[in-house]
Amino acid sequence: MINELxxxxxxxxxxxxxxxxxxxxxxxxxxxxxxLDKEHCANKVRHVMExxxxxxxxxxxxxxxxxxxxxxxxxxxxxxxxxEGFFCRKFVW
Numbered sequence: 001m002i003n004e005l006x007x008x009x010x011x012x013x014x015x016x017x018x019x020x021x022x023x024x025x026x027x028x029x030x031x032x033x034x035x036l037d038k039e040h041c042a043n044k045v046r047h048v049m050e051x052x053x054x055x056x057x058x059x060x061x062x063x064x065x066x067x068x069x070x071x072x073x074x075x076x077x078x079x080x081x082x083x084e085g086f087f088c089r090k091f092v093w
Contacts, residue, residue, distance in 0.1 A: 007089070017087040021065055030085030033077035041070050041082045 006015060019027055036044070045066045055061040073085040 014091065015089070019069065019085055021060055021069060023060070028087065030073065030076075030087055032086045032088040032091065033073060033079070033083040034086070035074075035077065035080040036070065036082045036084060038082065041067065044070075
């Protein structure tokens with residue numbers, strides 16, 4: 001519901017929906033990728049691990065999970081070793 005209200009409220013804004021790893025594996029197929037270098041990825045993974053302490057007891061919440069997703073999206077983007085995938089409904093360059 002929050003997703004739909006966001007699109008309704010911010011109609012003229014760029015909204016990038018990000019991925020969250022989950023047990024059911026329903027990651028989907030992003031339609032927008034942002035290239036990242038290894039240093040940027042390391043900072044991102046470190047921040048995720050530090051900021052979401054409530055998730056640290058979960059078996060999937062490991063640095064490997066986030067590195068793997070960044071690498072997979074890099075392969076899918078076809079342009080870099082690492083990338084972040086987003087779902088974007090409208091984008092003007």
